[in-house]
Amino acid sequence: MIVKDTIADEFNEFSKNYTEDMVKCVPYYLDLLNCFTEELPKNFQPKTILDLGCGNGNVTNILTQMFPDAEYTMVDASQDMLDFCNKRFSNYTINLVNSYFNDFSFSNNYYDLIVAGFSLHHCTTEDKKSIYKKIHASLAQNGIFACSDLMIDKTSEEHIAHLETWKAFVSQNFDDTEKWTWLMEHYNQFDRPESTIDHKKWLEQGGFKQIEFTINDTYWAHFKAQKNA
Ligand SMILES: C[S@@+](CC[C@H](N)C(=O)[O-])C[C@H]1O[C@@H](n2cnc3c(N)ncnc32)[C@H](O)[C@@H]1O
Numbered sequence: 001m002i003v004k005d006t007i008a009d010e011f012n013e014f015s016k017n018y019t020e021d022m023v024k025c026v027p028y029y030l031d032l033l034n035c036f037t038e039e040l041p042k043n044f045q046p047k048t049i050l051d052l053g054c055g056n057g058n059v060t061n062i063l064t065q066m067f068p069d070a071e072y073t074m075v076d077a078s079q080d081m082l083d084f085c086n087k088r089f090s091n092y093t094i095n096l097v098n099s100y101f102n103d104f105s106f107s108n109n110y111y112d113l114i115v116a117g118f119s120l121h122h123c124t125t126e127d128k129k130s131i132y133k134k135i136h137a138s139l140a141q142n143g144i145f146a147c148s149d150l151m152i153d154k155t156s157e158e159h160i161a162h163l164e165t166w167k168a169f170v171s172q173n174f175d176d177t178e179k180w181t182w183l184m185e186h187y188n189q190f191d192r193p194e195s196t197i198d199h200k201k202w203l204e205q206g207g208f209k210q211i212e213f214t215i216n217d218t219y220w221a222h223f224k225a226q227k228n229a
Pocket residue numbers: 007008011022052053054055056057058059075076077078081099100101102116117118119122123
């Protein structure tokens with residue numbers, strides 16, 4: 001497998017066997033997907049939901065089981081991923097938007113829930129800071145932003161050990177090293193994970209006061225941040 005030039009082309013290709021590849025390449029993938037519903041406050045009933053970097057819709061899929069009547073807006077740079085979502089969610093109210101996050105117009109005070117599963121690590125530091133501000137402005141009062149992702153600084157000392165642990169996980173799931181080699185090429189070209197400390201700082205700068213890291217098993221983490229008055 002060869003990495004492509006853009007995020008959109010890369011994920012058009014990745015869309016072909018997406019979920020199986022994610023389960024085999026991302027430790028805790030299914031646990032971190034489940035956090036999107038399990039970690040929400042009881043009685044939280046979002047009517048408007050934005051899925052940033054929806055991919056093939058695995059986060060939205062979990063949400064539709066709890067909130068079948070909500071309106072879903074799903075944003076992704078990959079048209080192939082959106083085409084898949086169009087068929088997958090034909091029984092739900094969905095708006096599909098083919099856009100990079102930087103070009104997406106976030107509605108003000110609109111969404112009850114904004115989710116991002118394994119997508120924001122593709123953004124630069126400056127883009128993450130700017131997106132967190134936009135997400136805060138786009139949430140309705142008491143709205144929640146929830147995110148699952150890899151959260152480690154690539155320049156940190158612990159990153160080398162992290163790569164070893166990750167490689168051991170991926171090696172268990174594939175007979176040869178081809179997938180790990182591709183994964184590292186993808187990681188070097190497209191992935192910019194950052195630490196939980198940085199995420200918390202940028203969320204606070206974006207306006208969030210209530211932030212909880214509910215899973216932080218090694219560096220595969222989930223957080224939720226609520227917009228308060
Ligand atoms: C690893 S997939 C995650 C998909 C899904 N959310 C999940 O949890 O499995 C990342 C997705 O985010 C999209 N993506 C990454 N960076 C993006 C950006 N800057 N703007 C729009 N979409 C982006 C990719 O096209 C891809 O479909």
